[in-house]
Amino acid sequence: MITFIDKQTIESHFDFPELIERLRSAFAQSNVEVPMRHHHDYANPPEDRESTLLLMPAWDPGKDLGVKMVTVSPNNGDYNLPSIQGIYLLFDAHKGSCKTLLDAKSLTAYRTAATSALASSYLSRENSRCLMMIGTGALSSVLIKAHAAVRPIDKVIIWGRDPLKAEALKKTLVDEPFEIEVVETIESGIKNADIISCATLSETPLINGELLKPGQHLDMVGAYRPDMREADDQCLLRSSIFVDHYAGALKETGDIVIPMQQGIIQRADIKAELFELCKEAATGREHSEEITFFKSVGHALEDLVAATLIAEKVNL
Structure with missing residues (x-):
């Protein structure tokens, strides 16, 4: 059996x-x-x-x-x-x-969260303490725990379209060793976050790149189809861009496909994939003021x- x-x-x-x-x-x-x-x-x-x-x-x-x-x-x-x-x-x-x-x-939830944390170990600042979680679905709690496994997270900010779901997520994390705050707007969370993790099914950008601060790391997990986006053009233009693997990112996610089709970014703007980072064939974060952008589409x-x-x- x-x-x-x-x-x-x-x-x-x-x-x-x-x-x-x-x-x-x-x-x-x-x-x-x-x-x-x-x-x-x-x-x-x-x-x-x-x-x-x-x-x-x-x-x-x-x-x-x-x-x-x-x-x-x-x-x-x-x-x-x-x-x-x-x-x-x-x-x-x-x-x-x-x-x-x-x-x-x-x-899927655990391997996706672990992959984001793996990328963060190369791309976020080592002293990152505040994590913002955009989205309240099944991935949210495990993404938070995974990021806390590689960085000294002591505060988590949560935003969701449904405030009740955001409060419910907060309750599931009550035993974790960090402060948790639910915010009404994404903008209010961005200004305080070192790492911004986003896992939604949004078809339109949620993150305004003009609000990003030097040194932040964006962990973009949702937008699994070419017609979905979580980050706007300014997020990409202001960031060093990394992906889990080129083949999927260049075909499957609107966060990469749409701005490439519109000429906002080029293939050469993607600095590395996880294979290269883990082999030490490419460099991740290069300085503390750099904004880094990681797009996860999932890999078998x-x-x-x-x-x-x-x-x-x-x-x-």
Whole structure:
């Protein structure tokens, strides 16, 4: 019988420092083979809006192979359901047998947050103490915890479209060792933040780049489609731009695709991807006044690393 690793098991076994270092090693070594993920938008007539199917395979030759199948339904908040749902299948890459199934939603949340924290370890200032979280979805709490694993965060500012959800997020973090403040406007949070993490399904920019301060780091996690944006043109023009991987960022996210199509930025303006940073083939933050911008679109390597780590911990 194939074992299913559920949300509770995943959450109880995750350790951000360990996962971050596993990811750093995997990005540096590049042993994992990752085809371009399948991205299919499909009609969803009851919502008068498209949903998305993502298929993300990856394998470490002779060791492990994994495939994530995920649906993204942007209006699911109206039904008190997560927008991202799916399953992860982990196989033995030697003999082809299926080792386990994992809850993809939880796996995705933790590996995404760990990847943002990994990028932050290269791009944010080492003394960053104040984190602003824009968005109150499933990723929000884990992004906050992941960033706090690599920087001395002692204050978290939360903004969400729904103030009640922002207050609910605050309550889930009440036992964490930092002060938490819910703000009414994004602008009021930006002026005090060292790191700004944004994870939303916004189709229009939320962050006004003219308000950014020298030395800030932007961690842009949402905007997973070419018609979505979380950051405006000034955010990009004022920042040193980094991505998790070129192939996905140049194709899938409006935060990069739209300003490139409009000639606001060029391909050469993207300084490095995580593979280069982790191999020390490129430099991250160069000085304390630099504004850094990291765009995460997700990479199947991250899923495979996280899934194999969890499988190890439950002795599979």
